[in-house]
Amino acid sequence: xxxxxxxxxxxxxxxxxxxxxxxxxxxxxxxxxxxxxxxxxxxxxxxxxxxxxxxxxxxxxxxxxxxxxxxxxxxxxxxxxxxxxxxxxxxxxxxxxxxxxxxxxxxxxxxxxxxxxxxxxxxxxxxxxxxxxxxxxxxxxxxxxxxxxxxxxxxxxxxxxxxxxxxxxxxxxxxxxxxxxxxxxxxxxxxxxxxxxxxxxxxxxxxxxxxxxxxxxxxxxxxxxxxxxxxxxxxxxxxxxxxxxxxxxxxxxxxxxxxxxxxxxxxxxxxxxxxxxxxxxxxxxxxxxxxxxxxx
Amino acid sequence: xxxxxxxxxxxxxxxxxxxxxxxxxxxxxxxxxxxxxxxxxxxxxxxxxxxxxxxxxxxxxxxxxxxxxxxxxxxxxxxxxxxxxxxxxxxxxxxxxxxxxxxxxxxxxxxxxxxxxxxxxxxxxxxxxxxxxxxxxxxxxxxxxxxxxxxxxxxxxxxxxxxxxxxxxxxxxxxxxxxxxxxxxxxxxxxxxxxxxxxxxxxxxxxxxxxxxxxxxxxxxxxxxxxxxxxxxxxxxxxxxxxxxxxxxxxxxxxxxxxxxxxxxxxxxxxxxxxxxxxxxxxxxxxxxxxxxxxxxxxxxxxxxxxxxxx
Numbered sequence: 001x002x003x004x005x006x007x008x009x010x011x012x013x014x015x016x017x018x019x020x021x022x023x024x025x026x027x028x029x030x031x032x033x034x035x036x037x038x039x040x041x042x043x044x045x046x047x048x049x050x051x052x053x054x055x056x057x058x059x060x061x062x063x064x065x066x067x068x069x070x071x072x073x074x075x076x077x078x079x080x081x082x083x084x085x086x087x088x089x090x091x092x093x094x095x096x097x098x099x100x101x102x103x104x105x106x107x108x109x110x111x112x113x114x115x116x117x118x119x120x121x122x123x124x125x126x127x128x129x130x131x132x133x134x135x136x137x138x139x140x141x142x143x144x145x146x147x148x149x150x151x152x153x154x155x156x157x158x159x160x161x162x163x164x165x166x167x168x169x170x171x172x173x174x175x176x177x178x179x180x181x182x183x184x185x186x187x188x189x190x191x192x193x194x195x196x197x198x199x200x201x202x203x204x205x206x207x208x209x210x211x212x213x214x215x216x217x218x219x220x221x222x223x224x225x226x227x228x229x230x231x232x233x234x235x236x237x238x239x240x241x242x243x244x245x246x247x248x249x250x251x252x253x254x255x256x257x258x259x260x261x262x263x264x265x266x267x268x269x270x271x272x273x274x275x276x277x278x279x280x281x282x283x284x285x286x287x288x289x290x291x292x293x294x295x296x
Numbered sequence: 297x298x299x300x301x302x303x304x305x306x307x308x309x310x311x312x313x314x315x316x317x318x319x320x321x322x323x324x325x326x327x328x329x330x331x332x333x334x335x336x337x338x339x340x341x342x343x344x345x346x347x348x349x350x351x352x353x354x355x356x357x358x359x360x361x362x363x364x365x366x367x368x369x370x371x372x373x374x375x376x377x378x379x380x381x382x383x384x385x386x387x388x389x390x391x392x393x394x395x396x397x398x399x400x401x402x403x404x405x406x407x408x409x410x411x412x413x414x415x416x417x418x419x420x421x422x423x424x425x426x427x428x429x430x431x432x433x434x435x436x437x438x439x440x441x442x443x444x445x446x447x448x449x450x451x452x453x454x455x456x457x458x459x460x461x462x463x464x465x466x467x468x469x470x471x472x473x474x475x476x477x478x479x480x481x482x483x484x485x486x487x488x489x490x491x492x493x494x495x496x497x498x499x500x501x502x503x504x505x506x507x508x509x510x511x512x513x514x515x516x517x518x519x520x521x522x523x524x525x526x527x528x529x530x531x532x533x534x535x536x537x538x539x540x541x542x543x544x545x546x547x548x549x550x551x552x553x554x555x556x557x558x559x560x561x562x563x564x565x566x567x568x569x570x571x572x573x574x575x576x577x578x579x580x581x582x583x584x585x586x587x588x589x590x591x592x593x594x595x596x597x598x599x600x601x602x603x604x605x606x607x
Contacts, residue, residue: 117314119311120311120314120315120318122533122534122537123311123315123537123579123582123583123586124315124537124575124578124579124582125537125538125540125541125578125582126537126538126541127541127542127544128541128559128563128574128575128578131559131560131563132319132322132323132563132571133322135326135563135564135566136322136323136325136326139326139566140325140326221438225440228440228442229440229441229442229542229545232440232442232545232548233544233545233548233560234560234564235560235563235564245440248440248442248443249442252442252443252446252549255446255450257450257454257455260450265443265446265447269439269440269443272438272439272440273435273438273439274438276437276438277434277437277438280437280438
């Protein structure tokens with residue numbers, strides 16, 4: 001089993017959908033981030049004479065209730081959605097890897113107990129947990145007056161979504177560490193008297209890059225999607241800020257058979273769907289690249 | 297097998313206790329008792345009376361681990377914090393059956409659509425029917441439920457007038473919400489089924505089956521599918537969990553009087569008694585569902601029955 005980076009890269013490039021998705025994703029990310037200079041002032045500029053206008057030359061993606069240009073709102077929302085997804089996934093990966101690695105390496109009763117806890121959390125609906133977390137973390141920040149700004153909501157959401165999404169990661173990493181632990185080179189490290197944390201950090205972690213990258217990538221779209229659900233239920237980002245999810249949720253709320261303002265839903269949703277699909281494809285491609293299962 | 301069941305049954309109450317304990321912990325981390333709700337300030341005497349009515353005069357461990365569970369399960373008179381005239385049990389009794397029906401219906405649809413779709417995709421490899429199924433799956437995983445629901449609602453219910461717009465009680469009212477709720481999971485199950493079937497096709501027993509002269513249909517349905525169902529089965533537990541919570545959103549779109557509204561409101565208003573009750577209800581529901589899936593797993597795959605200890 002040779003895990004030379006070149007072959008993994010070659011396998012990823014062979015997965016054509018993943019390759020195209022990676023390009024799409026890079027473009028989307030560049031577009032959202034580079035346009036921030038215009039989208040930050042543009043997203044809240046109200047044109048009250050032109051509320052809910054369909055797409056036109058002046059506002060290519062139409063305007064919302066307050067006459068705000070949906071183009072800037074979608075671009076800005078993308079930047080927030082993507083950064084929220086990435087940060088939440090980073091937290092999930094961090095917790096999941098540390099938890100799974102410790103459980104797998106220590107093993108025995110400790111492993112049993114730690115995995116039972118994961119089972120317990122699995123038995124709770126994640127959306128319910130996220131809402132509970134969002135409200136309790138938010139209330140804590142409020143009472144102790146930590147981070148008293150419009151970003152506090154964003155931080156709360158990142159913490160809540162990241163703090164709930166690490167379960168799968170922990171299971172996968174534990175499984176990997178469980179089999180790594182029996183490998184001769186870990187045994188050699190242990191025989192040399194290297195402390196446990198160093199074995200985990202220097203000898204085990206580099207061998208976990210594959211699953212970490214794969215599941216990290218697959219956690220990002222999940223986190224973005226969960227945020228859109230939270231937005232729809234009214235516990236998402238606070239109004240001056242926007243994400244693709246909150247824009248879509250606002251658009252859906254504004255829809256009715258008499259005024260079918262499709263552009264309010266279609267544009268944020270298209271951006272959201274393209275990104276989620278691309279992330280899923282990239283994740284699949286990475287999995288194939290790292291797993292190296294002969295036939296495929 | 298019997299030992300496995302017993303083991304799972306015995307750990308069940310412990311599991312519930314741990315879940316309940318974690319919920320209590322989360323609630324205690326949230327400041328406020330949920331009694332001061334409303335715009336106007338309550339007179340101190342009234343607040344004091346309310347606190348006594350909800351046992352806030354007791355120490356927390358007595359309140360959360362003795363008085364409330366007792367009032368909830370035994371006396372059934374624990375009121376919710378937001379509506380004092382309603383007990384938690386009454387609210388659950390009215391909302392839970394609705395959510396259960398919706399969830400089970402959706403789960404059924406998701407399994408049928410998913411396994412059907414995955415099988416069709418494999419049976420028609422390389423033809424347009426496969427591409428259509430794959431495209432449907434992609435839409436299912438990349439659009440938020442509330443968007444799919446809203447589009448279905450407007451097109452099918454409002455423009456075509458084929459089914460009622462919202463509400464609950466008649467079978468026609470259940471069609472759209474159940475489909476909306478099922479679609480993302482159907483998409484995932486279809487993907488699982490498809491890749492498991494493709495994996496199965498690489499196995500020797502498929503070659504044996506073909507060598508015996510079985511028709512391609514029988515090879516697919518009798519031999520490949522049976523083994524491909526295992527990953528689907530193990531996904532049913534998480535899928536059920538996600539469907540029962542996903543129902544919050546669908547219930548909101550289609551104005552269904554299920555658990556969703558109560559869950560969202562109770563959390564937003566810090567309605568402690570209702571939050572704890574919903575957490576318990578969901579935990580019991582999902583834990584028993586997982587147990588059921590484990591048992592089914594043993595029935596489908598004889599290897600697991602033997603190696604239950606190691607699984």
